[in-house]
Amino acid sequence: MSNFSPIVGSDYPFPAKPTVLSEQEKLDYKTKIKQLLIDKDAVLVAHYYTAPEIQALAEETGGYVADSLEMARFGRDHSAKTLIIAGVRFMGETAKILTPHKTVLMSDLEATCSLDVGCPIESFSEFCDQHPERTVVVYANTSAAVKARADWVVTSSIALDIVEHLDSEGKKIIWGPDRHLGGYIQSKTQADMLMWQGDCIVHDEFKASALRDMKAVYPDAAVLVHPESPESVVKLADAVGSTSQLIKAAQELPNKQFIVATDTGIFYKMQQVCPDKEFLAAPTAGDGATCRSCAHCPWMAMNSLKAIYNALTDATGHEIHVPETVAQGALVSLNRMLDFAAEQQLKVKGNA
Template identity: 40%
Template sequence: MAKVVTLAHYYTHPEIQQMADKVGDSLELSLYAKECGADVIVFAGVRFMAETAKILNPGAKVILPDSGSTCSLVTQTDVVALKKWREEHPDYVHVSYINSSAEHKALSDWICTSRNVDDLIASIYAEGKKVIFSPDRNMGAYLNFQYGYDMPLWSAVCEVHDKFNQAALDEAFAAVSTAKYLIAHPESPLPVLQQADYVGSTSGMLNWIKTFDKEPDATIFVATEDGILYNMHQARPDLNIQQAPIYAGCQCNSCPYMKMNTIAAVERAQRGEGGIEIDYLTPELMDAARLPIERMLDFSKRYYQ
């Protein structure tokens, strides 16, 4: 009997997470996909995640529940232009965020996630090498600011995180009389990240919430997709956790692509009756894209385990 494994990202609906064998961020799900030994992987996330699972498990059948589940970082990147941009920087190491297409990954030297990007790029600079970074402009701008790098950056953004802004945060902060904190995902704009008490990956922010031991009446604003707030409230129901506003009065910022993973769509995919199979990647493309992913996974195992 075929082993069917369902993976779900933190940004999916809570009921989808409850249907999954594994819930996590991009790095956790990438590692799990490689090691789970599944015959069929139903990936409740977005297309680049399902492609990554297929690249790491070429013998498995990988199904994305909804074919429309894409990512603005992918749709905003012209791979032909990206190839030309890389060729214009022949002496640079090309580090690409995992939120990218298989074709994009194949043009990369390293893949990173929001959890390991700081350490990975620091290790490359420690070897005396220079880096170009794609596709997330906001993440790259934060790294340049935080560490004094001068990385040339590709210009794409996450349409969800890019909506957070300093003016709305200032107004929200002014309305709170008790202690307040801001934690933010590095896909957010630089002025938001400069204001944050913690900047990190989805799992990093969740762990920050789990270990929060300061003022019990503090208000904690979270600048990322709203799906993770479910996990945060589950972990710490005693805390006042709110999504950061994207403009005055609005605390509602969902990824429309993640939310395409409905119960019905996931159930059909689990039965093999729906969704889109990731069967269009050629062996040559998967081999080229797998190399920088494997480098990242090996780095993460050495660095974090």
């Protein structure tokens, strides 16, 4: 059964495009940041969708580049007193909730996510209150307040397993906010899911008709698709999965060319682990005014070396704070996910 809440947040306040740094400026900022990370006992944790130079810097300095689930784990378990999160706001909030004793900085606190913006706590909470018999499962791309309202938090890498688990227990589910990911999971599990109607502006723009045309030009290319994409695009995929799962698919599939339907920031890591393969961006709505993201999140683009340097130099306006009552509620749903993931890993090791 699939039902629908009203679509919320169809128009977003897009940030200005960041200033492009010269290669010398990038080198200068990297040198300064490396020293600041040492001085402040800080570690840089970056998402796959950030700029290549940021991902490279995280790797060079003992930090981490990962999807949001692994970012959360790394930040929680690392010994550094300060975490600087290169990503979007919900990732910084998650880090603070899991490690309240640490200082958590972001290069720009205004770096948000259309899924977060499109799922305001007041409206979502009212929606949940109308269906008290349902278990509330929310995607990680949500505010701390929405996580606190939820029973479970999931990331795209573990959402399918968790919903399958809940369905096996006979649970009826409220799912929020990504309608495409929710629809994909429902198609795989046949779970009873009541959907909130949010979407990611990057993945929602991929077009099946244009993808078929591109596939005709590159007939030997495998198609990799993130499940936040429309169903018509997912149906054309050779592999569907989270960022980390798509990177693994690129390594394991024998194809030498790949058409990739997710944020192009992932190309840095894909090219790094598959230097002999070619990666092509899946078509969106096209360049210019009709294209809101052109396959790169405008809020992820707010992360820059200059902004990271500024955050490490003066934390004012860069530090994440989460109200204690909200953090306590969100920690419950986050820990359910992390504990479930840990149990899954133990099962895999036990069967190896």
